[in-house]
Amino acid sequence: MNAHDEDRVKQLLRATLPPVDENAEPARDLWPAVLKRMDAKAATPPWFDWALLGGLLGLAAFFPSAIPVLLYYL
Amino acid sequence: MALKAETGGAVEEGEGQAHLRAFRHGDVDAFEALFRLHQRAVYGWILRMVRNPAAAEELTAETFWRIYRAHARFDPSRGFLGWARRIATRAALDWMRSTRTELARTETLLTEPPAPARGDPAISAEIRARTEAAFARLPPRLRIAAVLAVVEQQPQKEVAEALGISVAAVKLRVFRALRLLRKDLERQGIRP
Numbered sequence: 001m002n003a004h005d006e007d008r009v010k011q012l013l014r015a016t017l018p019p020v021d022e023n024a025e026p027a028r029d030l031w032p033a034v035l036k037r038m039d040a041k042a043a044t045p046p047w048f049d050w051a052l053l054g055g056l057l058g059l060a061a062f063f064p065s066a067i068p069v070l071l072y073y074l
Numbered sequence: 075m076a077l078k079a080e081t082g083g084a085v086e087e088g089e090g091q092a093h094l095r096a097f098r099h100g101d102v103d104a105f106e107a108l109f110r111l112h113q114r115a116v117y118g119w120i121l122r123m124v125r126n127p128a129a130a131e132e133l134t135a136e137t138f139w140r141i142y143r144a145h146a147r148f149d150p151s152r153g154f155l156g157w158a159r160r161i162a163t164r165a166a167l168d169w170m171r172s173t174r175t176e177l178a179r180t181e182t183l184l185t186e187p188p189a190p191a192r193g194d195p196a197i198s199a200e201i202r203a204r205t206e207a208a209f210a211r212l213p214p215r216l217r218i219a220a221v222l223a224v225v226e227q228q229p230q231k232e233v234a235e236a237l238g239i240s241v242a243a244v245k246l247r248v249f250r251a252l253r254l255l256r257k258d259l260e261r262q263g264i265r266p
Contacts, residue, residue: 009259012259013220015202016202017125019225019226019227020121024118024121024127026127030131031106033132033135034138038102
């Protein structure tokens with residue numbers, strides 16, 4: 001594709017897709033949507049919390065004598 | 075510094091720097107101040123890429139959530155807006171990759187006719203529709219580079235920073251996008 005062809009495709013593309021208005025604004029306040037995401041993600045415990053809980057339960061199941069030690073450190 | 079450029083004045087710059095430093099430590103009030111200052115610019119940047127106002131709003135909220143999640147990695151000396159654009163570009167790319175139903179996307183593309191000064195009356199509605207559909211079939215990473223650099227005529231340096239690639243790589247992506255678009259159109263009997 002030579003420079004002339006490239007320019008013609010560019011012109012066609014510009015004529016087809018109008019540029020977005022430079023002053024475009026969201027139709028609503030998006031801050032509540034951001035807060036909602038922050039709250040939702042904060043309420044979900046991360047995967048390593050579940051892994052730690054599973055490990056402790058496994059330890060307690062296989063080594064019941066470790067339970068008093070675990071309780072001591074809680 | 076983006077904050078200085080957008081608000082102007084030494085007092086605002088000082089307040090902006092304080093917000094940036096507080097944000098880096100996870101301060102939600104500082105984050106909201108930065109959100110209020112930059113949400114329009116981030117929304118406009120995303121809208122340029124996805125060309126769908128409803129999706130752009132959702133992606134703006136998603137972008138600012140990702141920004142907050144990454145607050146500890148923010149470097150105040152490098153400015154907020156460039157960093158935000160980069161995260162916004164990744165969010166837009168994720169969205170474009172996840173919505174691969176091309177028909178659905180072409181229906182939601184902005185379809186208003188271009189402004190008279192920029193439009194070409196010699197191009198028929200059918201050719202425009204086919205060009206739009208062919209453009210929507212391009213790989214998202216090529217489409218984003220082409221729409222930002224060619225349609226929106228954003229500085230290539232800004233496009234490169236937002237995509238996390240070099241200016242030369244932007245030029246290459248634009249060239250590949252235009253070549254693929256031309257081939258697609260030629261297969262449909264349209265010679266640009």
